[in-house]
Structure formats: structure tokens, C-alpha cells
Amino acid sequence: MLSQFLEAENIYLNSSVWLSLRPLTSSLHWKGALRRARCSRLHAVLISVSLLLCLVPAVPASVLAKQTVVREISSDSLPDERPPKSGPQSSAQQSRSAEGSASVAGTVLDVSGAAVPGADVSLMHGDGTQWQRVVTEANGEFNFTKIPSGSYLVIVNAKSFAPFTSPEFDVTAQQTYEVPDVWLSVATANIEVTVRPTDLIATEQIKAEEQQRLIGIIPNFYTSYIHEAAPLTAKQKFSLATRGTFDPVALIGVGIAAAVEQGTNAYPGYGQGAAGYAKRYAAKFVDGRSSDFLTHAVFPTLFHQDPRYYYQGSGSVKSRLVHAVSSAFVTRNDIGRTVPNYSYLLGNMCSGALSNLYYPQANRGPNLVLTNAAVGLAGRVGTNLIREFSKRLTTNVPGDKRR
Numbered sequence: 001m002l003s004q005f006l007e008a009e010n011i012y013l014n015s016s017v018w019l020s021l022r023p024l025t026s027s028l029h030w031k032g033a034l035r036r037a038r039c040s041r042l043h044a045v046l047i048s049v050s051l052l053l054c055l056v057p058a059v060p061a062s063v064l065a066k067q068t069v070v071r072e073i074s075s076d077s078l079p080d081e082r083p084p085k086s087g088p089q090s091s092a093q094q095s096r097s098a099e100g101s102a103s104v105a106g107t108v109l110d111v112s113g114a115a116v117p118g119a120d121v122s123l124m125h126g127d128g129t130q131w132q133r134v135v136t137e138a139n140g141e142f143n144f145t146k147i148p149s150g151s152y153l154v155i156v157n158a159k160s161f162a163p164f165t166s167p168e169f170d171v172t173a174q175q176t177y178e179v180p181d182v183w184l185s186v187a188t189a190n191i192e193v194t195v196r197p198t199d200l201i202a203t204e205q206i207k208a209e210e211q212q213r214l215i216g217i218i219p220n221f222y223t224s225y226i227h228e229a230a231p232l233t234a235k236q237k238f239s240l241a242t243r244g245t246f247d248p249v250a251l252i253g254v255g256i257a258a259a260v261e262q263g264t265n266a267y268p269g270y271g272q273g274a275a276g277y278a279k280r281y282a283a284k285f286v287d288g289r290s291s292d293f294l295t296h297a298v299f300p301t302l303f304h305q306d307p308r309y310y311y312q313g314s315g316s317v318k319s320r321l322v323h324a325v326s327s328a329f330v331t332r333n334d335i336g337r338t339v340p341n342y343s344y345l346l347g348n349m350c351s352g353a354l355s356n357l358y359y360p361q362a363n364r365g366p367n368l369v370l371t372n373a374a375v376g377l378a379g380r381v382g383t384n385l386i387r388e389f390s391k392r393l394t395t396n397v398p399g400d401k402r403r
Contacts, residue, residue: 352372
């Protein structure tokens, strides 16, 4: 089509030139003819341009559109990444990325190498937040799954074991990270020990002993049912002796003993009647008080000995009998060693010697001293036998469930 157009244009131009040159034969009109020829050429060029513009709409619109899109895309800068595709497949990929594809596993053992089941294991982010928490199986193993890549640490807590915290470690995508075996050590028991002065402990023990009474009446203050009782200070020894010797029941006992002597007319130098009974009562009172203080306070303080009887309560009857009788001759010192009972022996002897000051003249002498010492020693043996075999009859015994 274009060739036909050019051919027609050429013909037209030739004819136009020929027509314009005819008048040139005349010498009078050659300049006007030349101007008309120029105008005719310009007219032909304009016609050619018009024909080309008429051909442009014939080009398909789709082609022009594609060319326009190409120009627009080429003129703009392209993005760094292609936009994500939407659809079920891309959603599933995003979900797997959020959950993570790594795993962390390990085993919890004790110091002997045995598995620790039921231990609480926490997987912590490096920033200290908890990601997952599991409990170890019977073989001590634990496993965390669907872990995103990042920095983590493991914290283990188990009953009777010290807590464990692992070093921080990094996990990458689709990695199976194996935590080195976790060895738990036995938890250190926090034992709080309160140190109390021994004299305070002894004071509490004395107060408990002062509540002990045989059949709820007769004082049983000098029996210790605590095998490792705290040692007594000198002040405590005198305090206990005072509490025991001036107990109302003890004073009633003095009256009964004086009445027996009155009835048997012992020590006739005292006479009879109320005056004789009063003298006998006074003599027995001094005997008892001097004996108590000398054997339970004065000499125990000088020799650092314990004046109490320590209840055995176990073993054969024979061994308990031997323990009760021998306690009149041996005792403990203040540091717990077994020593001869100097306090009791010397106390009875000195008490008998003092009796020469107030007994009738006819009854004074060495015989009185020996008699009173023998009576005191026999009384000590008898009292110890009662103490050893009368716990069931004694009230307010420390640790007794009947209380």
C-alpha cells in the first residue's frame, strides 16, 4: 500500500511540475510559475502527511496498549521483590514459618547417672521469656518441637534436686539441637540451727522436773527422764534444792517422821508431849534440810557434779536394778562423765555431824553420825528404786503422751 501511495505521489508531482513548467516557455511569466511550483510541492507534502495520519488508526489497539505498558514499565523503577502470591499454598508456608521447624531434645540425669522422670523442663528465649514447658519421661528425656530459629536456654527443676540452667545456645531452621546431658545435684538442705545458752535450756528442764509428782502428790523433782539433760549452774542447783526441800509435801513428811519417833520414844531425851514432838519435829526438819542442801547443792557445786537421778527405763529388770542402786554411789559430773558420788557421801556425813549440835546429849557421838549417814544412804537407794520403776505413776513426765 505504501508503494502505491509513493507511486501516485510521484505521478502527481511530475504532472504538477510539467503543468508548472509550461508557462515558463513564456519569458514574461517564468517567475510566477516558479512560485506556483513551490506551492504545489508544499501542497503535495501536506497531502502525504495527511495520508500517513489516516493510516495510523488502522494499527490494532491491543498493539498500542502493549507498547504503552512496556513503555510505562520501562520508565518506572522495578521493586526489589516480587509481591507474594496469595492462596492456600502461601498461607500454609507462612504458618510453618511462624511455628518453626527446629527441635530441641535432651536427657535429665542425677549424679549417679540414673534418669530423673517427672522433672519440669522449660525452654526459654534468650530474652528470658518462656517458649515451651514439658515434663521428662520415664527415661528422663524431653523434647521440644516446632521451634523457630533463635537463641534459647533450658531450665530444669525437680523435687529434691538443685535447679539447673543451661548455657545459652542458638537454633537454626530445621535443626535438631541436642542439649548436653543435664546432671542434677541433690539440693542442699537449709537447716536453721538456733544456738541457745545451756543455762536457759537447763532452766526449762528444771521447770518441767518441778511438775513431776509420784501419784500426783509426792515430789519427784530430782528424776531426769531426759538422758542428755543440760548441766546445772550453781544457782540452779541451789534453786532446785530449795524448791524440793521446802515443798509442802516434804514438810508433811517431816511431821510424819517426828510422830513415828514420838510413838516409839526414839531419842528419849526429847521427852514426850507437845514439847517432845516439837523437838523431834525440829530435829527431823534440820536433818532433812541440811542433807538436801549439802547433797544436792553445796557439794555438787564444789565437785561440779549433777545431783539428779537419770532414768534408764530400758533393758532387763536386773540391769535397771543395778543402775538404780549404783546411782547412790556414782553420778555424772557437769561435763557428762561418770564419777564417784562424792557429793552424796560427804553430804550425808556432814549432815550427820551437824546433828550432834541439836540431838540429846546421850545420843551424840560417832554413832549418831554413822547412823544418820547410813539412814541417808539407804534412803537414797530406796528412792532411786522408786524413781526407776514408777514412771507410770509419775505425772507430767516430759514427752509422755498421757499428758
